Amino acid sequence: MAKIELSNISHSYNPNETNPIYALNPFSMTWENGKRYAILGPSGCGKTTMLNIVSGLVKPTKGKILFDDIEVTNLITEQRNIAQVFQFPVIYNTMTVYDNLAFPLKCRNFSKDKIEERVNSVSDTLKLSSFLNSPARKLTADQKQLISLGRGLVREDVAGVLMDEPLTVIDPDLKFRLRRSLKEINEQYKTTLVYVTHDQNEAMTFADNIIVMDQGEIVQVGLPKDLFERPKTTFVGYFIGSPAMNLFETEIASSNEVNIGSIKIKTNTDLSKVKNKNVKLGIRSEFIDIADNQSTNTVKVKINRIEDFGNFKLLTSTLENKMIKSKIDREKPISEGEVNLYIPPEKCCVYVDEKLI
Amino acid sequence: MNKFYIILKYSFITLWTVFIVAPFLWAVSTSFKDFQSVNSKVTYIPWLDFEPTLEGWKVLIKSPARGGVDIVEPYFNSIFVTCTASLISIVLGTLAAYALSRFTFKVGFVRNNDITFFFISQRIMPPIVLSIPFFIFLSTIGLLDSLIGLVVVYIVLLMPIAVWIMVDFFNRVPKELDETALIDGCNPYQAFYKVVLPNSIPGLIVAGMFCIIFGWIDFFFAFILTFTEVQLLPVKVVALNSSITPWWSLSASALVSVAPLIIVAFVVERYLSKGNLSGALK
Numbered sequence A: 001m002a003k004i005e006l007s008n009i010s011h012s013y014n015p016n017e018t019n020p021i022y023a024l025n026p027f028s029m030t031w032e033n034g035k036r037y038a039i040l041g042p043s044g045c046g047k048t049t050m051l052n053i054v055s056g057l058v059k060p061t062k063g064k065i066l067f068d069d070i071e072v073t074n075l076i077t078e079q080r081n082i083a084q085v086f087q088f089p090v091i092y093n094t095m096t097v098y099d100n101l102a103f104p105l106k107c108r109n110f111s112k113d114k115i116e117e118r119v120n121s122v123s124d125t126l127k128l129s130s131f132l133n134s135p136a137r138k139l140t141a142d143q144k145q146l147i148s149l150g151r152g153l154v155r156e157d158v159a160g161v162l163m164d165e166p167l168t169v170i171d172p173d174l175k176f177r178l179r180r181s182l183k184e185i186n187e188q189y190k191t192t193l194v195y196v197t198h199d200q201n202e203a204m205t206f207a208d209n210i211i212v213m214d215q216g217e218i219v220q221v222g223l224p225k226d227l228f229e230r231p232k233t234t235f236v237g238y239f240i241g242s243p244a245m246n247l248f249e250t251e252i253a254s255s256n257e258v259n260i261g262s263i264k265i266k267t268n269t270d271l272s273k274v275k276n277k278n279v280k281l282g283i284r285s286e287f288i289d290i291a292d293n294q295s296t297n298t299v300k301v302k303i304n305r306i307e308d309f310g311n312f313k314l315l316t317s318t319l320e321n322k323m324i325k326s327k328i329d330r331e332k333p334i335s336e337g338e339v340n341l342y343i344p345p346e347k348c349c350v351y352v353d354e355k356l357i
Numbered sequence B: 001m002n003k004f005y006i007i008l009k010y011s012f013i014t015l016w017t018v019f020i021v022a023p024f025l026w027a028v029s030t031s032f033k034d035f036q037s038v039n040s041k042v043t044y045i046p047w048l049d050f051e052p053t054l055e056g057w058k059v060l061i062k063s064p065a066r067g068g069v070d071i072v073e074p075y076f077n078s079i080f081v082t083c084t085a086s087l088i089s090i091v092l093g094t095l096a097a098y099a100l101s102r103f104t105f106k107v108g109f110v111r112n113n114d115i116t117f118f119f120i121s122q123r124i125m126p127p128i129v130l131s132i133p134f135f136i137f138l139s140t141i142g143l144l145d146s147l148i149g150l151v152v153v154y155i156v157l158l159m160p161i162a163v164w165i166m167v168d169f170f171n172r173v174p175k176e177l178d179e180t181a182l183i184d185g186c187n188p189y190q191a192f193y194k195v196v197l198p199n200s201i202p203g204l205i206v207a208g209m210f211c212i213i214f215g216w217i218d219f220f221f222a223f224i225l226t227f228t229e230v231q232l233l234p235v236k237v238v239a240l241n242s243s244i245t246p247w248w249s250l251s252a253s254a255l256v257s258v259a260p261l262i263i264v265a266f267v268v269e270r271y272l273s274k275g276n277l278s279g280a281l282k
Helices: A047-055 A097-107 A112-125 A141-153 A172-189 A200-206 A224-229 A234-239 B002-031 B035-039 B055-061 B072-102 B112-124 B127-140 B147-172 B175-183 B188-199 B201-217 B220-224 B233-239 B247-273
Strands: A004-012 A022-031 A036-040 A062-067 A083-085 A161-164 A193-197 A209-214 A217-222 A246-252 A257-260 A263-266 A279-283 A298-308 A312-319 A322-329 A338-342 A349-352
Touching: A004 A047, A022 A047, A022 A062, A022 A217, A036 A047, A036 A172, A036 A200, A047 A161, A047 A193, A083 A141, A083 B175, A097 A112, A097 A141, A112 A141, A112 A172, A141 A161, A141 A172, A172 A193, A172 A200, A193 A200, A200 A224, A209 A224, A209 A234, A217 A224, A217 A234, A234 A246, A234 A279, A234 A349, A246 A322, A257 A279, A312 A338, B002 B055, B002 B247, B035 B247, B055 B247, B072 B112, B072 B147, B072 B188, B072 B201, B072 B233, B112 B147, B127 B147, B127 B220, B147 B201, B147 B220, B175 B188, B188 B201, B201 B247, B220 B233, B233 B247
Parallel strands: A036 A193, A036 A209, A083 A161, A161 A193
Antiparallel strands: A004 A022, A004 A062, A209 A217, A246 A257, A246 A279, A257 A263, A279 A349, A298 A312, A298 A338, A312 A322
């Protein structure tokens, strides 16, 4: 277990060309010892590159990596003592399940007793005990992925376990149990876990801290609550949450009000210094509610459709020719045609040039 | 339509089987005949049409001094040259193929694919093109008419086959397998021989089979690069054909020449039919 520090890291796969394209733009970040992190972002945003840089499979074009304040940038993968699990199961076909799990320990010359103890412990956690003597190639895809995961968890002294969308091939029920197991392992052994995913629910339920990436940039790092309530960019607002955050192009009306068309919306943000024209208002559908009568920040909207999701109703309506979505308590009656919606000022996020102010 | 297709398929397979098996049956039958049974009239069935004799087989192990042709020494020469050259070709070819599959080479305009093609191109040109350079080369280093000289030449001929097959095989082995081995604590060499190589056994067997076949059946270089000291089996078999062709011993020697390849084919077929060639790492 170690504190992992990435200092001014950037990476390009074609650094020697005249116009190199950077898969990762310069960033610095620290992963604290024993914490759980999720890296969240769309495909091709640089998540896997970041993991490969930490594990040593890719050498960064610029910057330094430190494990517990010791620089490891130039160390090869085998010397870093790090575990990585890939998206698809990678198993040693010619070995049994036991030998697969024992392999990382054998490579590092652990004693036979220690190997047996660790393999038995990990195979119990991952429900692989009954397959230990079977050839690994005969197992199903999700069992094979458990072996990959097991090889990552079998070393107690590992600096961190990096997982690159490891539960993609695993069925939903087992996925849920495994995420819980991973959390338990993290709490028990204080292993630093870094989990790459493009599934926000997976990230939200797994991690202490979420790192949101887009196009090689780290756009926000924070607690799931912060990411949800105060997304730092419109991308995070759009990417996190289902449905995505409601975003409206607005104009500044006063020091704390914006106009959506002819409607004034009050916010808790100080807008007195904003000169820019590109201003957007963001509000989560979860925070919008039906209002019984007109008051401040109440808007009259035309209902387009109501979808019943069982635990809530999703109301899609039109506000000044723009779509607005709100999650309404399913027991609450909704009148037909038009309805008043209340937009709480304290939950409004104002974005200037796509960034939160 | 479907029935017609099945009939057509089985007819073709039957015809092809007859085409392949008939010469063998002819050789087996002829190897047990004597001069009279071959030359007097057409004979098919042993004990009815002709009296079987082991004379055709016996001469193969008799020394020329006692009226035999003695193919034992050329047989072991062929085994030595083919096996040694195949083994060295597989070792060197596998290493070259792994490098070509996993690392990027860039020398001027030459890239990995060009290097792979360069290896294969050795087999594209007609062997006659290589015969004079090889002759001069072996004669310069004093290895003409020697087993070691033949091994050297056969390595040049067989390594492209090994490289060609193994590059394709390694390309189908996911790079994540090597990376996982590195993460698990192997150095790059250990990752290769502890993880990648055991997963590549089917590819190695196929490459080995092709090397053995092409090495075993070569007549051309065995013929032009050897004279009196060393003789390989194909040259010896062809040399049996004199003014009066001894069909019986020629058939027997042809059968013993083909025997090792048939054994190789049976062994390899077991690996091929297991479907292990697919890489199947995911």
